[in-house]
Amino acid sequence: MADARPVEFAPFSAPRRGILVVFCGDSLAFGAATTRFLRPCGDLVTKAAAAQKFTGKSGAVLDIVMPRGLRADRLVVIGLGKVSDIKPVDMLRFGGMAMGQIPRSVPNATVVGELPAGALTPAQAVDLALGMRLRSYRFERYKTKPAEGALKASTVAVTIAVRQATAARRAWAAGRGLGEGVMLARDLVNEPANVLFPKEFARRAMALRKLGVDIDMLGEPQMKRLGMGALIGVGQGSEHDSRIVVMRWNGGKRGVAPVAFVGKGVCFDTGGISIKPASGMEDMKGDMGGAACVVGLMHAIAARKAGVNVIGAIGLVENMPDGRAQRPGDIVRSMSGQTIEIINTDAEGRLVLADVLHYVNKKYKPRVMIDLATLTGAIMVALGQEYAGLFCNDDTLATRLTAAGEATGEKVWRMPLGKEYDKMIDSKFADMKNTGGRHGGAITAAQFLQRFVGRTPWAHLDIAGTALGSPQTEINKSWSAGWGVRLLDRLLADVYEK
Numbered sequence: 429m430a431d432a433r434p435v436e437f438a439p440f441s442a443p444r445r446g447i448l449v450v451f452c453g454d455s456l457a458f459g460a461a462t463t464r465f466l467r468p469c470g471d472l473v474t475k476a477a478a479a480q481k482f483t484g485k486s487g488a489v490l491d492i493v494m495p496r497g498l499r500a501d502r503l504v505v506i507g508l509g510k511v512s513d514i515k516p517v518d519m520l521r522f523g524g525m526a527m528g529q530i531p532r533s534v535p536n537a538t539v540v541g542e543l544p545a546g547a548l549t550p551a552q553a554v555d556l557a558l559g560m561r562l563r564s565y566r567f568e569r570y571k572t573k574p575a576e577g578a579l580k581a582s583t584v585a586v587t588i589a590v591r592q593a594t595a596a597r598r599a600w601a602a603g604r605g606l607g608e609g610v611m612l613a614r615d616l617v618n619e620p621a622n623v624l625f626p627k628e629f630a631r632r633a634m635a636l637r638k639l640g641v642d643i644d645m646l647g648e649p650q651m652k653r654l655g656m657g658a659l660i661g662v663g664q665g666s667e668h669d670s671r672i673v674v675m676r677w678n679g680g681k682r683g684v685a686p687v688a689f690v691g692k693g694v695c696f697d698t699g700g701i702s703i704k705p706a707s708g709m710e711d712m713k714g715d716m717g718g719a720a721c722v723v724g725l726m727h728a729i730a731a732r733k734a735g736v737n738v739i740g741a742i743g744l745v746e747n748m749p750d751g752r753a754q755r756p757g758d759i760v761r762s763m764s765g766q767t768i769e770i771i772n773t774d775a776e777g778r779l780v781l782a783d784v785l786h787y788v789n790k791k792y793k794p795r796v797m798i799d800l801a802t803l804t805g806a807i808m809v810a811l812g813q814e815y816a817g818l819f820c821n822d823d824t825l826a827t828r829l830t831a832a833g834e835a836t837g838e839k840v841w842r843m844p845l846g847k848e849y850d851k852m853i854d855s856k857f858a859d860m861k862n863t864g865g866r867h868g869g870a871i872t873a874a875q876f877l878q879r880f881v882g883r884t885p886w887a888h889l890d891i892a893g894t895a896l897g898s899p900q901t902e903i904n905k906s907w908s909a910g911w912g913v914r915l916l917d918r919l920l921a922d923v924y925e926k
Contacts, residue, residue, distance in 0.1 A: 692803065
């Protein structure tokens with residue numbers, strides 16, 4: 429995986445040389461342990477804060493070089509604002525804020541794991557560490573020269589000083605796996621398409637066997653025998669054969685129906701014959717963000733030995749415009765037997781998902797199915813990049829996904845489904861069209877997918893705005909945030925593992 433600093437836990441003690449990072453609330457409110465750490469400084473912090481008009485406001489930073497009385501080379505005080513305003517999800521953000529104050533050239537740093545209200549619990553310490561790990565992620569494997577002054581990750585030590593160090597270390601075993609899953613998803617989305625084509629993507633997914641994940645792969649001969657004309661049609665213009673990878677984690681009771689996740693994996697999308705404009709087309713290396721999330725999620729749950737049965741299925745294709753590519757006006761037959769008129773070859777992701785959804789539903793009979801796809805630009809027009817679009821045929825599932833989104837900060841917003849929209853994708857020549865036109869584009873795409881899930885409780889997450897070109901936050905400075913891994917891991921932990 430790409431560069432990310434290791435994090436370890438240690439008991440409250442005098443910090444080593446390097447950077448000491450502490451947190452405070454409004455009016456310079458420190459916790460008891462932090463106050464003890466800073467006692468040798470005397471009134472240095474108070475005077476420096478007054479000189480810089482630092483009061484502990486949320487996000488404000490007080491930086492003191494060579495602090496008198498401390499062994500540390502620098503003291504960094506990060507303001508958290510009003511203690512009463514702090515929410516559980518903020519711990520990730522605080523970790524990111526702390527890591528943002530530690531230059532890559534620093535060999536070691538100590539972060540005091542304490543809020544103004546008291547020492548962190550092991551769960552809070554894990555969230556703080558996860559935020560630090562995610563903030564430190566960098567994708568630089570194709571740079572021939574390292575950043576100026578940067579050290580290798582293995583030479584950098586970041587320690588979180590906590591009261592319950594042993595318990596925090598035990599809890600971090602699961603948190604570390606989640607961080608690795610997010611970073612794996614980021615790596616996959618950030619890779620260029622000349623490196624990560626369907627076969628290579630499948631190879632990387634199959635590496636999860638080392639964690640105990642059972643994996644099957646379908647090539648084009650198997651897909652043709654199954655009648656997957658919708659998926660095959662998308663990839664037929666590419667020199668790279670399409671693939672389906674099915675990952676199975678059997679951590680729950682035998683015989684209990686699995687939770688299924690399906691990801692769109694268009695490794696590069698030119699738009700096909702309905703070719704996209706040149707401007708921005710390079711971003712279409714990330715049109716497999718849904719598949720990347722599913723692989724990252726499977727890593728996370730396997731790493732923590734989740735007590736639940738899970739299916740992760742990804743359809744991997746490349747949408748290219750050569751002489752074999754499908755054309756507008758073509759009609760293809762999906763595995764479900766339903767026929768589809770191709771109106772626009774750039775509405776390809778739903779064709780991939782149609783066959784994979786039907787295949788997973790028919791073969792594994794999951795209790796719920798959730799698909800993720802960078803599916804439409806229309807969802808970005810509606811929601812921007814702060815929320816993913818949620819389309820769902822089951823109110824309970826929608827409520828659970830919304831709650832998991834609020835808990836993790838990977839938020840979803842429910843969008844409508846309705847029979848009225850079905851009329852927009854009815855075809856004169858086939859059972860349906862693959863696009864309903866400009867109006868309500870994200871909705872008609874979801875209506876299309878709904879025709880391939882039967883009565884299974886199902887949710888579709890349109891992540892076009894969140895998975896690539898992701899918003900820059902305290903825990904993400906990458907082009908891809910690895911969006912969705914934490915959301916779905918939380919859903920499984922809160923609902924289906926219980």
